[in-house]
Structures are given as structure tokens and as C-alpha cells.
Amino acid sequence: MNLIAGQVLRKNLRGFSWWLMVLMPLLAVAVVAGIVWYMTSTSQAARVVVVAPQPVAAALKQQRSSTQEYVPVKSEAAGRRQLSDEEADGMLVVKSTASAKLYRRDDGQSISTGEITQALAGLNTAAVAQSLGLSQAQLGRLLAAPKLATRSVAFTDSGKMTSTAGKSDAMKQGLSTAVGFLMYMFLMSYGSIIAAEIATEKGSRIEESILVAIRPQTQFYGKILGVSALLGLQVGIYAILAGAVWLLRDTIPLVKDLLASIDFSQIGWAFVLISVIFFLVGILSYTVLAAMCGSLVANQEQAGQALQPVILLAMVGYFASLMTANANGSVIGILSYVPFLSPMIMPARFGIGQAALGPALISLAISIIFLGAFTVLAERIYAGNVLTYSEGGIFKALRKSLTLLRAK
Amino acid sequence: MLELTGITKRFGQQLAVADESFTVQPGEILGLIGQNGAGKTTTFRMILGFIRPDKGDVLWDHQPIAQINRDIIGYLPEERGLYPKLTVEAQVQFFGQLHGMSKAEVNAALPDWMARFEVKGKKTDKVKDLSKGNQQKIQLICALIFQPRLLILDEPFSGLDPVNAGLLEDGIRALQASGAAIIFSSHDMSNVEALSDHLVMLKNGRTVLSGTVDEIRDSYGRTRISLERPGLDKSALKALPGVSSVAKHGDHYLLHLTDPGAGRAIFQAVSKDGYIAEFSQQAPDLDEIFRMKVGEGDA
Numbered sequence: 001m002n003l004i005a006g007q008v009l010r011k012n013l014r015g016f017s018w019w020l021m022v023l024m025p026l027l028a029v030a031v032v033a034g035i036v037w038y039m040t041s042t043s044q045a046a047r048v049v050v051v052a053p054q055p056v057a058a059a060l061k062q063q064r065s066s067t068q069e070y071v072p073v074k075s076e077a078a079g080r081r082q083l084s085d086e087e088a089d090g091m092l093v094v095k096s097t098a099s100a101k102l103y104r105r106d107d108g109q110s111i112s113t114g115e116i117t118q119a120l121a122g123l124n125t126a127a128v129a130q131s132l133g134l135s136q137a138q139l140g141r142l143l144a145a146p147k148l149a150t151r152s153v154a155f156t157d158s159g160k161m162t163s164t165a166g167k168s169d170a171m172k173q174g175l176s177t178a179v180g181f182l183m184y185m186f187l188m189s190y191g192s193i194i195a196a197e198i199a200t201e202k203g204s205r206i207e208e209s210i211l212v213a214i215r216p217q218t219q220f221y222g223k224i225l226g227v228s229a230l231l232g233l234q235v236g237i238y239a240i241l242a243g244a245v246w247l248l249r250d251t252i253p254l255v256k257d258l259l260a261s262i263d264f265s266q267i268g269w270a271f272v273l274i275s276v277i278f279f280l281v282g283i284l285s286y287t288v289l290a291a292m293c294g295s296l297v298a299n300q301e302q303a304g305q306a307l308q309p310v311i312l313l314a315m316v317g318y319f320a321s322l323m324t325a326n327a328n329g330s331v332i333g334i335l336s337y338v339p340f341l342s343p344m345i346m347p348a349r350f351g352i353g354q355a356a357l358g359p360a361l362i363s364l365a366i367s368i369i370f371l372g373a374f375t376v377l378a379e380r381i382y383a384g385n386v387l388t389y390s391e392g393g394i395f396k397a398l399r400k401s402l403t404l405l406r407a408k
Numbered sequence: 409m410l411e412l413t414g415i416t417k418r419f420g421q422q423l424a425v426a427d428e429s430f431t432v433q434p435g436e437i438l439g440l441i442g443q444n445g446a447g448k449t450t451t452f453r454m455i456l457g458f459i460r461p462d463k464g465d466v467l468w469d470h471q472p473i474a475q476i477n478r479d480i481i482g483y484l485p486e487e488r489g490l491y492p493k494l495t496v497e498a499q500v501q502f503f504g505q506l507h508g509m510s511k512a513e514v515n516a517a518l519p520d521w522m523a524r525f526e527v528k529g530k531k532t533d534k535v536k537d538l539s540k541g542n543q544q545k546i547q548l549i550c551a552l553i554f555q556p557r558l559l560i561l562d563e564p565f566s567g568l569d570p571v572n573a574g575l576l577e578d579g580i581r582a583l584q585a586s587g588a589a590i591i592f593s594s595h596d597m598s599n600v601e602a603l604s605d606h607l608v609m610l611k612n613g614r615t616v617l618s619g620t621v622d623e624i625r626d627s628y629g630r631t632r633i634s635l636e637r638p639g640l641d642k643s644a645l646k647a648l649p650g651v652s653s654v655a656k657h658g659d660h661y662l663l664h665l666t667d668p669g670a671g672r673a674i675f676q677a678v679s680k681d682g683y684i685a686e687f688s689q690q691a692p693d694l695d696e697i698f699r700m701k702v703g704e705g706d707a
Contacts, residue, residue: 003505010498011491205489209550212456212483213506387458 004214004222009229012193021189022234026241037254045069046109047087048102048116049079052094056123060092063119068112079103092116097124176348179275180321183282183344186231187314190283191290194227195306198291198386203299207386216383220291224375227287274360275347281367282343285374286310289340292378295385296398317344324348337363339370409433410455410473410558410589415464417450417613424450425613427464432589432606434557437580439604440593441694443702446610448593449486452560455591456483468558479508482556486563486593488547492536496522496546499535503550514553521549524582525575541572548576552583559583561592565599577603597694607694609701616701625691632696633663633671636686638678648674660686 012018050057050070057072064070071088073079079091089108094100097120104111129139201207210219249255293306320335321344336345336355346363349355355363381398410432417425425447432438440448453459455466457474466473468480490499497518504514518531525545529538535546544567551559561580565573580603584590594600600607601621609617617624637659638645645661646654650670655662665671671689678684692700 003502007502011494015493201489204492205485205487206491207489208456208458208485208487209483209489209503209547210506211458212481213478213503387453 001218001222001225004219005226005229008223008226012230022237033254046089046111047071048090048092048111049073049082049088050092051076051079056094056097059123060119068115097127176351179279179347180318180344183279184314184318187283187286190227190231191286191310192307194223194287195290195294196303198294199297199303199306200300216386217379220379220382223291224287231283270357271351274350277364278343278347281371285340285371288375288378292381295382313340317341321345321348337366339367342367409469411467413465415454415461417454417461423613428615430608432591434587434589435584436605437584437590437603438606439600440591440608441600441698442610447613448610449562452562455560480557482551482559484548484551484561484564488544490535490543490547493534495532495534497531500550500553504553507554509554517553521553524579555586557588559588559590563594564592565594565596597698601694611701628691628697629668630689630691631665631668632690632692633674634686634688635661635678638684639681640678648677
């Protein structure tokens with residue numbers, strides 16, 4: 001079995017298509033990161049000259065952001081000169097913190113008026129507080145934002161409310177969609193690898209030479225093991241790269257900004273674990289299905305036909321997972337327990353708090369038990385078909401196999 | 409020793425093999441002949457365990473063949489197939505390892521086998537870059553390199569020119585000398601006649617001939633006389649007692665006899681004027697026996 005697994009692994013590692021499959025997502029990330037980096041590195045902060053009383057001008061100078069900077073000038077005439085010489089993108093004339101006028105050059109960098117309004121509002125509040133004789137503590141109390149705590153809940157069939165792990169729905173829904181998409185991509189890739197591998201071996205008649213030495217069952221499990229090793233390798237490569245990026249996070253501003261925008265404490269370990277296990281069970285289920293379907297066709301030209309059931313099931317699961325957030329109906333709920341579909345739907349439902357941990361674990365258990373039973377059935381169908389060449393199509397071959405299995 | 413005892417296989421209503429029995433001893437070569445669809449490949453598939461006989465047993469050293477270590481079986485299928493993108497070395501390593509060899513053992517043996525079969529190409533060449541004939545030789549090496557004790561060759565000579573067919577014949581002989589039991593099928597009766605210690609002919613799944621080549625030929629009697637420039641013309645030859653028909657090919661005549669005993673009188677008649685270049689009284693050759701058997705109605 002190890003020899004067959006090694007053969008599958010080596011053949012794909014020597015080929016171009018597996019590496020392309022591994023590199024494409026990395027290339028896509030690199031291209032997006034490159035575009036973002038280019039845009040941020042080539043755009044300069046807008047320069048706004050400020051004509052204002054000295055304390056206001058000094059306070060505004062301190063309010064510099066990554067997109068806007070404030071430079072005090074002595075007079076409006078000096079400010080106009082800088083505008084005409086294209087040394088400034090705008091001129092802010094402040095009579096008082098409650099009233100100001102902004103002049104901006106048509107061909108200059110874009111200036112955020114919201115940022116200016118916010119800066120002046122802060123200065124105005126401080127000035128008013130001072131004129132009213134308020135202390136810093138009183139000002140702090142006045143400006144304090146109300147606290148809003150959110151809690152994600154789900155309801156059991158008996159109507160009992162349970163707290164789910166969910167805290168940040170938007171982030172989890174995004175992650176669920178990403179997991180669903182990744183799973184769709186992975187299962188299509190690995191499904192086509194194994195279906196094409198078996199169909200090619202059948203078509204080239206090399207199967208007979210191989211099966212002289214080993215049993216079809218051994219070959220079947222060897223191939224599943226080989227494809228699993230490929231999957232593990234691909235995930236491993238991504239994990240190593242992610243680890244390297246994590247270690248270098250402080251030296252890459254783009255990564256630093258991205259990581260700072262994610263609140264990891266909001267995701268929750270239960271969600272991560274459920275998603276990862278569903279991901280692995282899902283990919284394995286579809287790989288087994290594709291191997292079985294691959295054995296039902298006669299040659300490589302029919303490999304596409306072998307993938308049809310895989311594509312159909314995967315599409316149902318993927319689109320159902322996308323609709324999860326907007327569909328509270330029982331259909332999606334039922335589908336989230338159906339093997340082949342649950343790996344894509346249940347993490348999404350669990351992620352947005354539609355399903356609690358208990359139902360998610362039940363669905364996972366159903367998927368795992370089904371995977372075991374389905375693998376045994378697929379192995380028998382594979383053994384019965386791998387040396388049979390029928391031109392009648394995949395479903396006819398499957399029907400014939402099931403009849404033979406029942407007869408045994 | 410391989411033993412088939414009364415094996416029968418049906419596919420639906422169609423009888424593929426009926427009550428077939430034979431044995432192949434170590435160091436013996438059995439030729440399996442028959443028209444397309446006679447049941448040869450089905451027989452091979454039952455020996456290899458790809459399909460189960462409905463009746464009868466396939467035994468190796470008195471044990472059901474399904475229970476033995478399959479490393480000892482070498483097989484060259486009728487429809488050839490290799491991994492086109494693998495190198496010759498990787499390909500042979502894979503099959504060698506499948507049959508229990510180590511990579512180092514394969515690497516050590518491969519150059520000798522490539523030289524023996526005069527493969528035109530290097531072990532680092534991809535299989536798809538070799539000619540069809542050389543690909544066929546590589547597949548043969550894959551089936552032989554682990555020195556199988558039971559070797560099954562389905563139409564091994566098809567597609568080979570006479571020189572390469574001779575190399576293959578030498579390879580089979582070498583394996584026979586090492587004590588392997590060998591079965592092969594072929595449509596070329598000259599190969600069958602040259603190689604087989606024992607012969608089985610199938611027709612519509614039934615065994616219609618079984619024995620050594622000489623036994624089978626002798627059972628038909630010496631009813632063919634080949635002559636070169638005899639002293640008689642075609643009509644005179646046909647008028648001789650015991651001659652049923654005469655065929656002329658240039659200076660050669662082939663006489664079919666109703667009775668082998670008529671040969672002596674025919675020799676005296678054609679040599680009455682002295683020397684003739686050829687007089688040969690033989691049993692029908694395998695090619696002719698094959699045609700006769702195919703032409704016979706089912707019993």
C-alpha cells in the first residue's frame with residue numbers, strides 16, 4: 001500500500017499540475033499584496049496648509065495621519081502661494097474651532113473632510129469645556145462611549161436558548177465562506193487528480209500488470225493514502241509559509257496592518273476545530289467518491305464523466321453554504337446533516353450561530369461514520385470495476401456493480 | 409506446479425470456458441492457442457485471480473492460487489500499458505518493488521535485462537520517448553526482472569519483428585531454464601511450435617487439442633508429401649493411389665494423402681527416373697491443424 005501511495009505522491013510531485021494547484025493561491029495572494037503595497041507606497045499623504053490662531057494650528061499639526069498632514073503658515077497669502085506652487089494640496093483657514101473654510105486644488109491629492117471635521121470637533125469640545133470650567137474628568141465622562149455587549153445564541157428544538165461560541169458574526173461568516181470556498185477548490189482538485197489517475201490507468205491497461213501483484217483493495221487504499229499525503233503536503237506548505245509570515249509580521253507593514261485589523265479572540269477555538277475537522281472529512285469523502293467513480297469509467301477520455309457526481313454534490317453543498325446566512329429554513333438545516341453536504345454547510349451554520357456546538361458535533365459524527373461505511377462500499381465497487389471495461393456509462397456501471405455486490 | 413482442474417466460466421448466457429484442465433510443471437512451457445474469443449484471456453484472468461471460475465480449481469503447488477504470495481507471478485497482458493511519463497528506471501523499479509525486489513536490486517539487474525533485449529534507449533529516458541517496440545521490451549522486462557516462478561504471456565510476439573521475436577524467445581528459454589512454469593498464447597504457430605513443450609487449443613471455450621506438439625501432429629498421421637521437381641506432372645500425381653489432392657506452387661507440389669501408407673509407392677513412382685530434389689512425408693503442421701480445427705463443426 002505504501003508503494004502505491006508513494007507512486008501517487010511521486011508522480012504528482014514530478015508533474016506540473018499539482019505544483020500549479022499549490023502555487024496558484026499563493027500567486028493570487030502575492031498579486032493582491034503587491035497591488036496593495038504599490039498603491040500605499042506610491043500615494044503620499046495630502047499636505048494641508050493651515051492658517052489659524054497659533055494654539056489651533058499647533059494642535060492640528062499634532063493630528064497628522066497616514067493620509068493627511070497639517071502645516072501651519074503665517075497668512076492666507078503664504079498659503080495661496082504654496083497652493084499655486086503645487087507644494088500643498090489644500091489650505092484650511094480656521095477663524096474659530098466652530099467655523100473653518102477649506103480650499104483644495106483640483107489636481108491635488110484627495111483630502112478627507114471627515115478627518116478635518118473630526119479634528120476640529122475635538123478641538124472645539126476641548127475649548128468649550130475649558131470655557132465652561134469643566135475638569136478633565138468631567139470632560140472624560142461627557143465623551144465616554146456607551147458599552148454594548150453582544151452574545152450569540154441558538155435555540156434547541158425544545159425552544160431552550162443556548163449561548164453559541166459566536167461573538168463576531170461578520171468575521172465568522174466570512175471565515176465560513178472562505179472555508180467553503182477552499183473546500184470546494186480542494187475537493188475539485190483532488191477529486192480530479194484521483195479520478196484521472198484511475199481512469200488513465202484503466203485506459204492504458206496498466207492496471208492488469210499492477211493487480212497481478214497486489215489486491216485491488218490494497219491499491220484503492222494506497223491511492224487514497226497517496227492523495228491524502230499530497231493534501232497534507234499542500235496544507236503543510238501553506239502552514240509553513242503562514243508561520244514564516246507570522247514570524248516576520250512586525251517587519252512587513254502590510255501584514256502588521258492586516259493582523260491588527262483581526263480580533264483573533266473573536267473567532268473561537270470551537271469554530272476553528274469544527275471547521276478543520278469538517279474540512280478534512282469533506283475532502284476525504286469526495287476523494288473516495290471520485291476514486292469510486294474513476295473506476296466506473298473505461299478510459300481517460302471519460303474521466304470528466306467520472307467527476308460529474310462529485311461536481312454536482314460539491315456545488316449543492318457550496319451554494320447552500322453561501323445561502324446559509326440568509327436562509328433560516330429547515331431545508332438548509334436538514335442538508336447540514338447530510339454527508340457530502342454537511343462539511344460545507346455546518347461550519348457556516350455554526351459560524352454564524354445558527355447551530356450550537358451539540359448539533360455541529362452530531363453532524364460531524366454522522367459524516368465520519370458515513371465516511372467509514374462509504375469507503376468500504378467504494379472499495380468493493382472499485383475492486384469489482386477496475387478491470388471491467390464497460391462503454392455503457394458511469395451510472396449503468398454503478399448499477400451493475402451494486403447488483404453484483406448484492407448477489408454476493 | 410500450476411494445475412487447472414475442470415474450470416468453467418460463464419458471462420451471463422455466454423460460455424467463456426468449459427471444463428478446462430491442464431498442468432504446467434516447473435521448467436515447462438505451455439502454448440495456449442485458439443481464435444479470438446476462444447477463451448484464452450479468460451483462462452489467464454482466472455489463473456491471475458482477476459475473475460473467479462464458476463466451477464473447478466486453479467492450484468499452485470496444490471494450494472488455491474488465490475491464497476499464494478502473488479510476488480511469484482509475472483504477467484504480460486495482451487494490451488500493453490505503461491506510465492508514459494515515467495523513466496524506464498522508475499517504471500521497472502515500481503514493478504520490481506511490487507514483486508518484492510528492492511530498488512537497489514532492480515538497479516543492479518536492469519542494465520543486463522536492457523542489454524539482453526537490446527533496448528534502444530537509456531534507463532533515464534521517459535517511456536513515451538521510446539519506440540513502440542522498445543516500450544514493449546520494457547514492459548516485458550517489468551514482467552521478468554523479478555524472476556517469476558509462474559509466467560503468463562498473452563500474445564507476447566504480437567508487434568515484434570523476427571529479430572526481436574528471437575530475442576524474446578531466448579528470454580523465455582532462459583526463464584524456463586531457471587525453473588519457471590510458463591504459459592503463453594500466440595496466433596503465430598511457428599512460435600508456438602518452436603517454444604511449447606505442451607499445447608492446448610481452445611475453441612468456443614472448449615479444449616479441442618491437448619498434448620505435445622509431436623503427439624498432436626502425429627495423431628493426424630503423415631498425410632502430407634512435399635515434392636520438388638518430381639518426374640510426374642500434376643494430373644499424373646493426382647492419379648496415384650492414395651492421393652486425394654495436389655497443389656502446385658512453382659516447382660513445388662503438395663500432395664494430400666488419404667492413407668499415410670501410400671507414401672512408399674508414391675516415392676517409387678516420383679523417383680523412377682532417379683534423383684529428385686525433395687521428397688518429404690510429414691504430418692500436417694500446426695498452422696494447418698489449427699485451420700482444420702477451426703473449420704470443424706462443434707461436436
